[in-house]
Amino acid sequence: MIFAQILISGFSLGSFYALIALGFSLIFGVTHAFNLAHGELILLSGYLAYYLWKFSGASPYWAVPVCLVVMPGAALLLNLLLRGVKAPFELNSLVITFGLALFLQNLMLWGFSADYRLIQPEMGRFLEAPGLRITETQVMLLLLSLAATGLTHWTLHHTFLGKALRAAIQDRRAALLAGINVRRMGLVAFGFGGMLIGVAGPLYAQTMYLYPAGGLEATLTAVVITIFAGVGRTRAILAGGWLLGVAESLATFLLGAGWRELVSAVLLIGLLIFRPHGILAKGEG
Amino acid sequence: MTGNSRLSQALALGATLLLALWPLAWPEADLYFQVFGMACFYGVLAVAWNIYALCGAISLGHAAFFGLGAYGSALLSHYLGWSPLVTIPIGALAGMAYGVGCGLLFRDLRGVYLGLATLASVEIPKVVIDNWSSLTYGSMGIVGLAGLPDIRLGDLVIALGRDLKAQYYLLLLFLLMAGLLHRYCLFSRWGWALRAIRENETAAAMAGVDIFRQRFLAIILSSYLTGLGGALYAHLLGLIEPALVFNLHISALPLVLSIFGGRLQLYGPILGALCLYPLDQLILQPRLPTGHAAVYGLVIMLTIFFFPQGVASWLLKACRRVSN
Numbered sequence: 221m222i223f224a225q226i227l228i229s230g231f232s233l234g235s236f237y238a239l240i241a242l243g244f245s246l247i248f249g250v251t252h253a254f255n256l257a258h259g260e261l262i263l264l265s266g267y268l269a270y271y272l273w274k275f276s277g278a279s280p281y282w283a284v285p286v287c288l289v290v291m292p293g294a295a296l297l298l299n300l301l302l303r304g305v306k307a308p309f310e311l312n313s314l315v316i317t318f319g320l321a322l323f324l325q326n327l328m329l330w331g332f333s334a335d336y337r338l339i340q341p342e343m344g345r346f347l348e349a350p351g352l353r354i355t356e357t358q359v360m361l362l363l364l365s366l367a368a369t370g371l372t373h374w375t376l377h378h379t380f381l382g383k384a385l386r387a388a389i390q391d392r393r394a395a396l397l398a399g400i401n402v403r404r405m406g407l408v409a410f411g412f413g414g415m416l417i418g419v420a421g422p423l424y425a426q427t428m429y430l431y432p433a434g435g436l437e438a439t440l441t442a443v444v445i446t447i448f449a450g451v452g453r454t455r456a457i458l459a460g461g462w463l464l465g466v467a468e469s470l471a472t473f474l475l476g477a478g479w480r481e482l483v484s485a486v487l488l489i490g491l492l493i494f495r496p497h498g499i500l501a502k503g504e505g
Numbered sequence: 506m507t508g509n510s511r512l513s514q515a516l517a518l519g520a521t522l523l524l525a526l527w528p529l530a531w532p533e534a535d536l537y538f539q540v541f542g543m544a545c546f547y548g549v550l551a552v553a554w555n556i557y558a559l560c561g562a563i564s565l566g567h568a569a570f571f572g573l574g575a576y577g578s579a580l581l582s583h584y585l586g587w588s589p590l591v592t593i594p595i596g597a598l599a600g601m602a603y604g605v606g607c608g609l610l611f612r613d614l615r616g617v618y619l620g621l622a623t624l625a626s627v628e629i630p631k632v633v634i635d636n637w638s639s640l641t642y643g644s645m646g647i648v649g650l651a652g653l654p655d656i657r658l659g660d661l662v663i664a665l666g667r668d669l670k671a672q673y674y675l676l677l678l679f680l681l682m683a684g685l686l687h688r689y690c691l692f693s694r695w696g697w698a699l700r701a702i703r704e705n706e707t708a709a710a711m712a713g714v715d716i717f718r719q720r721f722l723a724i725i726l727s728s729y730l731t732g733l734g735g736a737l738y739a740h741l742l743g744l745i746e747p748a749l750v751f752n753l754h755i756s757a758l759p760l761v762l763s764i765f766g767g768r769l770q771l772y773g774p775i776l777g778a779l780c781l782y783p784l785d786q787l788i789l790q791p792r793l794p795t796g797h798a799a800v801y802g803l804v805i806m807l808t809i810f811f812f813p814q815g816v817a818s819w820l821l822k823a824c825r826r827v828s829n
Contacts, residue, residue, distance in 0.1 A: 254621075312809055321802070322799070323806070325802075326799035330795050330796025334795075440624070440628070447621075476636065478632065481632050482633075485632075488622070492622045493610055
């Protein structure tokens with residue numbers, strides 16, 4: 221029974237991780253910008269949801285549409301910022317978004333204080349059995365994450381825009397030759413990634429404690445899944461998220477909650493050592 | 506060329522004398538001793554970061570070496586009761602050991618991927634120390650660490666632990682030594698090899714540079730110096746906890762100061778530290794007690810956009826224009 225519990229929390233957490241990684245991987249795939257401020261943007265969206273919930277008293281899920289509108293705006297501003305970056309683009313974008321992460325972290329510290337915050341709505345148990353407990357929050361986490369991932373998959377694989385996005389991810393020069401405006405695709409990727417960040421924020425605020433320095437962990441999660449799965453591959457990202465979620469649940473069960481943070485860091489280092497030239501090497505070779 | 510280096514030597518000597526002599530005019534300015542002392546301290550960290558960056562490696566995780574050096578020295582001093590003068594150089598070896606591990610494991614990583622790996626590498630010692638409560642007291646940390654001892658020279662007693670002016674001179678000396686080391690790193694045969702690797706690794710390898718060996722030496726030296734900084738920090742503060750030393754801020758600050766000052770120039774990292782840290786502490790901190798460190802994030806973004814070579818390169822160009 222305890223393993224069923226581990227699997228359930230692993231899968232619901234893992235679907236959420238896939239959602240976090242999806243936005244990162246889309247932005248990176250199309251624009252080659254390593255956005256180290258990804259986690260901070262999710263935190264911002266989470267704080268927005270937290271304050272909406274706190275001051276309106278409505279269900280926290282009402283914050284989702286608001287974040288869906290606000291966060292793409294923030295992501296597009298970031299796109300504007302990164303457009304001016306000179307070569308070497310990847311390294312410079314890494315350093316700039318690292319600076320942005322530091323900036324946003326301090327801004328949140330100033331605006332929201334260092335206290336831990338969590339959206340705790342009055343919600344019942346979805347299912348209660350001996351040795352097994354599933355909360356409604358977990359079910360909503362799973363459903364919303366899967367819905368967003370499914371929608372992204374459908375957009376990428378069954379629409380004309382998705383086809384153009386995938387072309388831009390696979391080979392930018394060929395996409396340009398085929399008449400795709402790669403610059404505009406970057407804009408679309410940032411907008412779409414911003415919407416995914418917008419969905420992730422309210423879910424984050426219900427699942428994990430919000431505090432200004434917490435963004436790095438979400439960023440590392442996104443990076444590790446992206447490097448595991450490759451860019452723009454929705455199904456592989458979902459599988460990677462599940463693996464990471466189950467691995468973290470197992471680590472929490474076997475070693476204790478304090479060791480959970482280690483899992484993604486060790487996996488990231490291991491993956492990088494195993495694939496030193498990163499995710500794009502295959503496409504460029 | 507010689508005229509230029511003579512000019513920059515004269516400027517460096519002048520700046521050193523200014524830093525060494527201003528306390529004579531203001532003997533009671535404790536706040537300024539503290540702020541400029543810490544500016545010197547971060548200057549050392551920036552130099553240490555830059556030694557590894559000479560070969561083109563942008564590390565986002567120097568807090569790992571800093572924190573391990575700090576814990577190495579703090580634990581030795583706490584359990585064995587040795588003097589900080591002994592535990593600081595020994596404890597810093599913990600940071601260096603991690604540097605050796607990183608140097609070996611990350612030997613094939615470059616650019617962005619090296620940055621990501623170093624960013625993740627901070628989490629490992631942090632989580633281990635956080636959870637190993639029986640040895641490290643976990644997230645509570647250790648308080649009441651021994652401060653730096655008094656040094657007696659005949660009748661003269663230098664109270665490094667209590668007197669802020671003495672601490673300032675100690676940190677200034679630390680910075681001068683780091684500056685000399687940086688000079689050696691830049692202009693020695695080894696430094697040329699490192700910079701050749703940065704500019705074009707394939708060409709450097711063809712010219713007979715042993716890439717792995719030179720990069721490995723760079724990270725060893727850099728991690729030891731950073732570990733020394735961390736160890737000194739623990740005893741200056743008298744307390745230590747994982748969140749304090751394995752902090753994004755500690756990883757970011759040397760990078761920001763170094764790139765802002767000019768990471769290609771001899772005095773760049775030091776200039777960055779001496780300008781930016783006092784600006785933050787003396788002007789921004791009193792007005793914005795929480796969140797004033799946002800300025801470092803802002804500065805690094807502006808630097809990459811507007812003067813990617815850093816302030817020192819820009820100043821050097823201006824000096825050249827004036828002297829011509």
